[in-house]
Amino acid sequence: MSQTIGEGRLRFDLVTLDLFLSVAEEGSIAAAAMRRHIAPSAVSRRLAELEAAMDTPLLQRHARGIALTLAGEALQRHARSVFAVLGRMRDEMGEHAQGVRGHVRIAANTSSLAEFLPEELALFMARWPGVRVEMQELLSPEIVRAVRDGLADVGIMAESVPAEGLESLFYREDRLQAVVPLGHPLAGREALHYAETLDFPQVGLARESSIQKMLAGTAAQAGRPIDLQVHVNSFDVLRRLVQVGIGLAVLPEACIRPFAEAMGLRGVPLRDAWARRRLKLCVRDRATLPAPARLFVQQATRLEA
Template sequence: MRDFDLTTLRLFVSVCEAGNIARAGEKANIVGSAISKRLAQLEHQVGTPLLVRKRHGVVPTAAGQTLLEHARGMLDSAARIERDMQNYVAGGRGQVRILASVSAMTESLADDVAAFLRRPAHRAIRVDMEERVSPEIVRGVREGLASLGVCWDATDHSGLHARPYRRDTLCVIVPQGHPLAARRKLRFAETLDYEHVSLPVNSAVQLMLQRHAAQLGRTVNHRVIVTNFEAALRVVNAGLAISLVPREVAQGPAEALGLRLVPLAEPWAERRFIVCYRDPPALSPAAQLLVDHLASQAPP
């Protein structure tokens, strides 16, 4: 049997529901003779009469009633296919992979992505996130390992497009009773007399701290290296070292542990984050929607 033509099936359903070929033609803006020709071809295709002509219209035969049920199901499926494809075009479906720094992940990114996915129009979108240090984020986006990267804007992201995201502020965290705990603010040079607990030394912030220390003719003394801020706070709480961490991450946990946060009086203490990606035309509709959402969280 040949494939059924959806237009003909749609007209067949319309005729059955209207009970009249002329009225179905008016609804579809097609002359009745054209509909009659299509219905005759359909009856020839299935090999049995589908409609009984009455004085004031038509009614489906038993075979026509069976075909009517199937036709409605086929048309519903076709409509769902069309809606799903339109959702892909509009970004309502798809998968987006993000590489993000530990700061972005810990501070706000997870909450911002969750808010994005809670929107009814985005429920069919899947977002996968992986934590990386900033240089690896940029390299991963360049190499196509992820659609989007979220990192500090001081990272060399040449060759990529970027939009502003959120900001944070670095501060110095010390135990109560530490010589620096009574200070209202600190210069970075003053922290170099003490041992630090740091994130991986190849992370963007640690590379920056090493660079600024070198400009002062000093080095950062890394006593402990950890992979997350919670571990850094525990090391500080144990009195083993001090740390430079984002205030937005550390404030609540530090206060719970009785630690002291001292503002860092440096022009580079405020960090700006970006969402970076390859060519905009290469972004999927879902990825573009997510970029727009994250960029909307940037401060004015």
Template structure:
């Protein structure tokens, strides 16, 4: 049985995407080459690794076992690269980061810009996911770093407060709610909304809590950025829910007014979570990210938790809710 690192990484990509085609694309190889490699692994083991169906593939018990060991092997290779990187200039590091909508659009771009500028031989794979999906991926070892809402189930994860990230309602100037200090979602659920495109992590978070209250929000238009949402609200198309930081950033130019959301689920923090041990370059990315973290998180504890020099604190969630 001979599997190389390309085989292992390809198989993980296929398993995570649920498709040989998508796994091949993520692995930067042709579908024919990817299919041949997967078949070669199955032939070498003498058992099927994937159950193939019209809607994609699912791992067999043998496939799940292979995926587990592949993650261990590839994580060890990443650590080796990180440690050997101090001795030469030829090795290149790769960090996989999963994050929610707000982290992707508001907080991570300047962090990654500074980090990548200072680390020209490191690349970052950044992907938006729902917070509960990020937590599951971290527990499965499918990513190095996750930035997610503290509303997710964080059991067993090593976490650090990344940013305070409360949500706010935005309304056009002159709206009946203009001037109100706070409001509950139930008070405005019957109004027309402007939101993000379907599938965005924040939009799923809001929709979930609307459904819990027995309501389905009505959207006149869905857009791809907080800037566009604020501008559309400012033109009187509807009202919206965005992170307070986005409302503050775009609100004045868009002509919107900000009203605090009084619902418990709207008062949230973004947390940074890591797997048990990180390569040196991934730990450095965490350090860059925490430079703007709230001051109530002690710096020495942050360093210990990401470097593996001391056991990290396990954080219990205040509430369990997707976001």
């Protein structure tokens, strides 16, 4: 099968494009030739043919190696995109041939792990049994760094968390409530504003968590301090602290409802606009995700494959 792409004057082969990328990455024809196990003269000939086909210089040659021209930098970007598309095509054909294999790395905040991800993962792993899932529970700023640095394929966090340079998609919506013991003065309320809870001791999540940052900002706007007794990293521990009367807490509704009756707790809806939160899913570049991660994103965001 021919390994050429393009038409007319701009027709060139994939081997030459791949060699061009190797030279660009190595900064030297000799180093690229050694990496690809080919004679330097053969690499030079291929590059000359490529420049002739493009009708423009792609490389600046100097004593220490080569540098890309502006045209060369543009071709490098496009060539990478070509091979990324071909890689996705290969992955998708492999999915049809023998089922998906590999793994997906997910970094998620506590809310999404407690509320939505267990069922999400059960569906995903039942559909794609050949895929392993690596899950990390991180604070939202850590999630952004993990995805940006390539340590996670997918991040899930509150929509309010800045994630510059990443692609963001809507994931789910949750509702925050104040959780109190049944005998608490606020337990009989149908709903309330967060500022009304500031008269009482509280227990909270880590200061860097998106929920705790929101509460701190709201208290500051009200000109009131939070009488915070304890910081913890777990919703489970937070519920227990509320149960024994150390203080009230603010948690997603789905993290209160299943435990309320057994633990003698009540969730009181918050009237604040920010209490209805949107969670987002973030990736570096959806177009270049490995096949397992792409399939998870499609399922989680209900996108068509």
